[in-house]
Amino acid sequence: MRRRRYLIGLLCVVLGLLCTSTAQRRINDVRAEAVGEELLYLPNEKLLVHFTGGMDSIIADLLWIRCIQYTAEHFKGDGEYLWLYHMCSVITRLDPYFMPVYRYGGIFLSSLKADDDASLKLLRRGMEHCPHDWELPYEAAMIYLLGRRDHPGSHEYAAHYLAMAVETGSAPPFVVEVASSLQSQYDLTEIERRMWEATLQTGDELLRDLAERKLQELVIGETCGKLDEAVAEYRKRLGRSPNSLQDLVRDRVVVELPKDPLGGNYFLDANGAVQNTTLLDARVERSLKNLRRALDMFRKKTDNWPSTLEDLIGEGVMGEIPSHPYAGRTWRYDPGNGDIR
Secondary structure, X not given: OHHHHHHXXXXXXXXXXXXXXXXXXXXXXXHHHHXXXXXXXXXXXXXXXXXXXXXXXXXXXXXXXXXXXXXXXXXXXXXXXXXXXXXXXXXXXXXXXXHHHHHHHHHHHHHOOXXXXXXXXXXXXXXXHOOOOOHHHHHHHHHHHHHOOOOOOHHHHHHHXXXXXXXXXXXXXXXXXXXXXXXXXXXXXXXHHHHHHHHOOOOOHHHHHHHHXXXXXXXXXXXXXXXXXXXXXXXXXXXXXXXXXXXXXXXXXXXXXXXXXOOOOEEEOOOXXXXXXXXXXXXXXXXXXXXHHHHHHHHHHHOOOOOXXXXXXXXXXXXXXXXXXXXXXXXXXXXXXXXXX
């Protein structure tokens, strides 16, 4: 019975697509002279969505395969990719969480079609739907670094997107290194502050709350930087490193230790760098969300929990296991029930 229903449903989808293609063909007959023989097989995106019969992701998979074929055909042929962005838009309309379409579609649009604007538009839409994937902001950063290097503010935009990639908690070490290098050259604090101050003027209460917290986090980050400078001064004066931040007050390098507006604490980590529990706890939560999401994907894929976190890499669910934000700490994972802390 279930098989029969499935076949009937699939038949309905096929008939729907045929009807859609017929309607689209009539439209295309009118505009054929203007667009030539380009992609007359692709149904209109608004019509298509009504004929998928609840099989949006399956149709999206099939269209993505055709999109890759289309790109390869034109790569070997005329080098024109007139319908590439439209194809990616149709696919991501059907499946808004189809991350590879955003990433590789963005790469194709930028490197093959030389359309950075369309590429960035697609990547930004992907970031809205897939905020935990580091690849999308990374690719956007590469466009600004490589394709728009001569544009005003390109390096600042690149540093901003690289920081977004790092904030996901799943970016590999080389991305963290590039982000750190760029941010040391271009101070993004003022740009970010103005952005969140503008958000405070919106009528959305949730956005205002988020903006207020982000502005407080900026203050905390700046305070960590000032305390790092005080630690360096301490080493210069006394010829040794402080055991704790309280040593800075005791030896009169600073008058008093600042307070965290969000209730956290400043401290020296195992590497002698100034850290803050509010910022680190937020990074811990982001990393845990990414890890739990990857564990769920692994279980759906294999019907089992991984025996170790490294199995997530072997199965292709994660590119790298994020290190614990607190120096010297590690994740505690139970393969029996998939629990991670």
